[in-house]
Amino acid sequence: MQKEMAEFIHxxxxxxxxxxKNLSKLSLSPLAxxxxxxxxxxxxxxxxxxxxxxxxxxxFSNKLHSEVEKPLLSFRGDNFKKDLKKYDHHIAxxxxxxxxRFASVEKARKALADRQKDLEVKTQQLxxxxxxxxxxxxxxARRKSTQAGDDLMRCVDLYNQTQCKxxxxxxxxxxxxxxxxVERIEWIQQHLRQYTTLRHETDMFNQSMVEPVDQLLQxxxxxxxxxxxxxxxxxxxxRPVDMDL
Amino acid sequence: MQKEMAEFIHxxxxxxxxxxKNLSKLSLSPLAxxxxxxxxxxxxxxxxxxxxxxxxxxxFSNKLHSEVEKPLLSFRGDNFKKDLKKYDHHIAxxxxxxxxRFASVEKARKALADRQKDLEVKTQQLxxxxxxxxxxxxxxARRKSTQAGDDLMRCVDLYNQTQCKxxxxxxxxxxxxxxxxVERIEWIQQHLRQYTTLRHETDMFNQSMVEPVDQLLQxxxxxxxxxxxxxxxxxxxxRPVDMDL
Numbered sequence: 366m367q368k369e370m371a372e373f374i375h376x377x378x379x380x381x382x383x384x385x386k387n388l389s390k391l392s393l394s395p396l397a398x399x400x401x402x403x404x405x406x407x408x409x410x411x412x413x414x415x416x417x418x419x420x421x422x423x424x425f426s427n428k429l430h431s432e433v434e435k436p437l438l439s440f441r442g443d444n445f446k447k448d449l450k451k452y453d454h455h456i457a458x459x460x461x462x463x464x465x466r467f468a469s470v471e472k473a474r475k476a477l478a479d480r481q482k483d484l485e486v487k488t489q490q491l492x493x494x495x496x497x498x499x500x501x502x503x504x505x506a507r508r509k510s511t512q513a514g515d516d517l518m519r520c521v522d523l524y525n526q527t528q529c530k531x532x533x534x535x536x537x538x539x540x541x542x543x544x545x546x547v548e549r550i551e552w553i554q555q556h557l558r559q560y561t562t563l564r565h566e567t568d569m570f571n572q573s574m575v576e577p578v579d580q581l582l583q584x585x586x587x588x589x590x591x592x593x594x595x596x597x598x599x600x601x602x603x604r605p606v607d608m609d610l
Numbered sequence: 611m612q613k614e615m616a617e618f619i620h621x622x623x624x625x626x627x628x629x630x631k632n633l634s635k636l637s638l639s640p641l642a643x644x645x646x647x648x649x650x651x652x653x654x655x656x657x658x659x660x661x662x663x664x665x666x667x668x669x670f671s672n673k674l675h676s677e678v679e680k681p682l683l684s685f686r687g688d689n690f691k692k693d694l695k696k697y698d699h700h701i702a703x704x705x706x707x708x709x710x711r712f713a714s715v716e717k718a719r720k721a722l723a724d725r726q727k728d729l730e731v732k733t734q735q736l737x738x739x740x741x742x743x744x745x746x747x748x749x750x751a752r753r754k755s756t757q758a759g760d761d762l763m764r765c766v767d768l769y770n771q772t773q774c775k776x777x778x779x780x781x782x783x784x785x786x787x788x789x790x791x792v793e794r795i796e797w798i799q800q801h802l803r804q805y806t807t808l809r810h811e812t813d814m815f816n817q818s819m820v821e822p823v824d825q826l827l828q829x830x831x832x833x834x835x836x837x838x839x840x841x842x843x844x845x846x847x848x849r850p851v852d853m854d855l
Contacts, residue, residue, distance in 0.1 A: 369642035370653065376639065377660070380632040387625040394621065397614035404795050408615065411802060415622070539840075546839045550649050550832040557656060558827050564820045568813045575809045582803050587795040594791045595784075 367553050371437035374429055374560070381426035385419040392416035402590035407581035417574040425567040433560050440552055452538050459531040466524040473517040480510035612798050616682035619674055619805070626671035630664040637661035647835035652826035662819040670812040678805050685797055697783050704776040711769040718762040725755035 392415035400408045484506040491499050637660035645653050729751040736744045 366642045366645045370645075373636070373639055373641040373657070376636050380629065380636065383632070384625065384629045387628070391618070391621050391625065394618055396618040397611045400611045400615075402795075404798060407799070407802060411805070412618070539843075542843070543836050543840060547832040547836050550647075550830065550835050553649060554652070554827060554830040554832075557652060558824075560656070561820050561824050561827065565817065568817045568820075572810065572813045575806050575813075579803075579806050582799060582806065585795065585799040587792040587799070590795050591788050591792050595788060598784075598787070 367437045367440050367549070370553065370557075371434050374434040374437065378426045378429050378434065381422045381429070385422040385426070388415045388422070389419035392419065402593045403581070403585045404590055407578065407585050410581045411578045414574050414578045418571055421567055421570040421574060424570070425563055428563050429560065432563065433556050436556050437553070440549070449542075452542065456531075456535060456538055459527070459534055463524070463527045463531050466520070466527045470517070470520040470524050473513065473520040477510070477513035477517045480506070480513040484510045612682045612685050612794070615798065615802075616679045619679040619682065623671045623674050623679065626667045626674070630667040630671070632664075633660045633667070634664035637664065647838045648826070648830045649835055652823065652830050655826045656823045659819050659823045663816055666812055666815040666819060669815070670808055673808050674805065677808065678801050681801050682798070685794070694787075697787065701776075701780060701783055704772070704779055708769070708772050708776050711765070711772045715762070715765040715769050718758065718765040722755070722758040722762045725751065725758040729755045 392412050394412065397408055399405075484503070487499070487503045487506045491503055637657050639657065642653055644650075729748070732744070732748045732751050736748055
């Protein structure tokens with residue numbers, strides 16, 4: 366997700382650069398350059414302020430690049446993906462092992478049931494006709510049944526061990542993954558906050574770029590500029606005087 | 611000059627419109643739209659804030675058009691130029707008249723000098739040889755000299771009248787022109803100040819557009835978002851329990 370955010374910021378950077386380029390170009394315009402006096406000074410400053418604004422936006426875009434786009438982009442490289450896959454495989458292996466142990470338990474449980482059934486059948490046969498051969502059979506069946514019982518217990522034990530291990534690993538991994546997700550959110554939060562900080566900064570700097578223009582516009586003195594005009598248009602020259610004989 | 615300033619402002623308007631268009635377009639980008647939880651909310655707001663910024667810049671450009679460009683452009687239409695020309699012609703006519711009256715004075719002054727010279731020559735001739743014819747000549751020359759003197763006085767009088775009228779008109783016109791120049795400077799000053807006011811406003815509005823993003827970024831809660839993640843990834847599900855026989 367942070368990669369896409371970085372892409373978004375990159376687009377924003379391009380917009381800022383374009384805007385700055387246009388402002389800077391316009392600031393060099395010769396329009397109304399002939400305006401003189403205090404008004405001329407204010408006008409020159411106004412044009413210059415566009416260049417200053419352009420610089421502010423360029424600085425914004427540079428900082429967006431180094432302080433937002435790049436960190437978002439570089440967050441968790443390819444190694445991180447490999448690590449995640451390792452976690453995944455590890456848990457999958459454990460799950461597979463658990464499933465196979467469960468199957469073993471089921472199989473052992475069935476084997477025990479079979480043995481017990483066999484023992485039961487043979488015991489009933491013994492009641493009908495007693496013989497040495499039958500007694501041997503029953504002993505054998507009882508032994509096999511006991512062995513099947515032991516088998517089942519061993520399988521259950523193995524299953525429980527695996528289950529316990531799987532659970533522990535699962536908890537550890539889940540906690541690790543959850544921690545990583547929290548880290549990711551905090552990282553993004555931090556850098557998006559950097560974005561808003563830079564935006565605020567830009568507005569502040571922009572404000573201060575207009576201040577010199579404001580100052581000079583306040584200083585515009587029509588009376589003073591009128592004098593310039595009078596000089597140029599010679600409306601204040603010494604008048605011709607009356608002629609004497 | 612104010613026409614060129616209006617042209618400059620027009621260029622600025624175009625830059626703002628382009629910037630707003632680009633910001634608005636980017637705000638609709640689907641990038642990282644899948645981000646969820648409080649971080650997702652903040653991200654959505656951040657994208658939306660670009661649209662709000664675009665609106666601010668669009669408003670700026672609209673106001674630049676109606677409150678700066680148009681007034682500068684409409685200041686003193688064609689009638690004003692006609693009036694200025696009338697002033698010019700009027701003063702030029704008076705100046706021409708004054709020059710011709712001055713030439714008349716010079717001519718009359720020369721005529722008087724000629725007559726006086728003539729009278730002097732004739733008076734000297736009378737001293738050498740007296741005759742009736744000579745006395746007649748002197749009388750005639752004296753009369754002509756007196757007449758030339760009267761002519762000169764009349765010419766000087768006419769010149770002085772014209773000079774006086776020219777001066778009065780010149781002063782009136784100059785004062786009128788100077789007043790108009792002051793008006794022009796004040797008009798431009800007023801509308802350039804409107805420009806800086808709008809720029810300030812834009813920065814202010816821009817600031818406030820980032821505030822909701824700031825708010826939501828402050829509210830980003832990794833623990834809460836982790837829960838979402840846990841639900842999706844089922845890392846918090848009930849674990850398998852130990853098996854009994």
